[in-house]
Amino acid sequence: MKNPPLKYGSGFPALLRKEVKRFYKVGFQTVAAPVLTAILYLMIFGHVLEGREMYGRLSYTAFLIPGLVMMSLLQNAFANTSSSLIQSKVTGNLVFVLLAPLSHFEFYAAYVLAAVFRGVVVGLGVFLITAWYSPPALEYPLWILTFAFLGAAILGSLGLIAGIWADKYDQLAAFQNFLIMPATMLSGVFYSIHSLPAAWQVVSHFNPFFYMIDGFRYGFFGVSDISPWNSLAIVLCFLVVVSAIALRMLKMGYKLRH
Template identity: 55%
Template sequence: MSSSRSPRGTPVQPEVMSLRAIVTKEVRRFWSVLGQTVTAPVVTALLFLLVFSHVLEGRESGYPGVAYTQFLVPGLMMMQVLQNAFANTSSSLAQSKIMGNIVFLLMAPLSARDLYIGYISAALLRSTLVALAIFVFTWPFVHLPIAHPFALLAIMLLAAGTMGSLGIIAGIVATKFDHIAAFQNFLIMPLTFLSGVFYSVHGLPELWYEISLFNPFFYMIDGFRYGFFGTADVSIWRSLAWSLGFFAATATTAIAWLGSGYRLRG
């Protein structure tokens, strides 16, 4: 198969062209409905901030020198990162399967790893845009320090990558959109809300505190807060280890299922 050439005349392999095409397709897909994919999560986060900051005004955050509204914003940012990374990959893959155009992706000269990179790249971009938009729109009301930018970035990328991978798994398993909704309503949403978005886990009873330590979403949110404040409920290294382990497990499963064609080829 002949190779195309880049604007500088360098040969471009078909695999690179196909990967570029799928990334472009996925980005255009969520960009064409930016009001739903980026604006809506920002509005949702602002509404949560408005309600909880009013109802719980004066509440201690559990972090020395950190106001409750400051404590709340990183949790809302990570909550939207998790939900939107999952939604981007799961809805795209499920839609391709249901509409029948998944066959064109399977026929392209792409490995399972290339397919995975294409889907995850768009999920990372969408979730990053959502996080940045929330940060910008909440800045006039809540000023956040950034104590450890590299830890913050590492946790966010691991979290978005994990949820994008989980979205691929859900998209492969799903045979209709109701199945995606079931994943969101009975797995993603409960684990997110019970991960310390609105509270410090040290304020929980002992039993619920111990249970929270087995929720991988808790480590993503807690590590993300550490990036802003330099303090957290658990060690940042523990958060990074849990986040990296969960990412490795979901990414390995997603790539293996993409490669096997499990529930993709009919």
């Protein structure tokens, strides 16, 4: 009796599970540490700027919490894909992933969805802890979920691009320190852009991270620096661009197949 031919299904679920387990197994480092960092930011900035009002009616602490949640979400979504890829490249085990029956879209989707999951978990952890200091309103939960998912997907895609491009850890660190970190810190996490000089307000409007955080904050308070619909349109366009770049690099095998 002949053995039935082997049938290979999609490797997408296995790769997604692998990426989720990768950060879950070191949860103290990947989840607890970012939550602690956000708490320290809240304690320091909330104390220094205590009594200041934002949008004419919000306490500074309440204003700060959504920004810290989104900042933590974005940074950890980026870290998940970028660190995973660079580790696989440096240790040489990326070849086993590339040999799996995966299309470039499945490869992209597995890494980005795992990044979204980690970002949301960290963001939720930051929110649950920091909300104890000043429980924020939840005016439009759908806006919160929309910008959280889109922001995490964008940073997961950027992490994928960085991980593919980088050959060494210091190249990845340069990408993060000179691009991701400044864009995140200068996106309105700690301030409203209306408090900036006119020239810096113009500069802020060229920062796509500003639209992610401003739209996310709108979901909590129903107020924002610009229309959430404008933010949504810009964030969607940015996601399309970075996703297209990442998918193109994967399809070409750029720095993945030697």
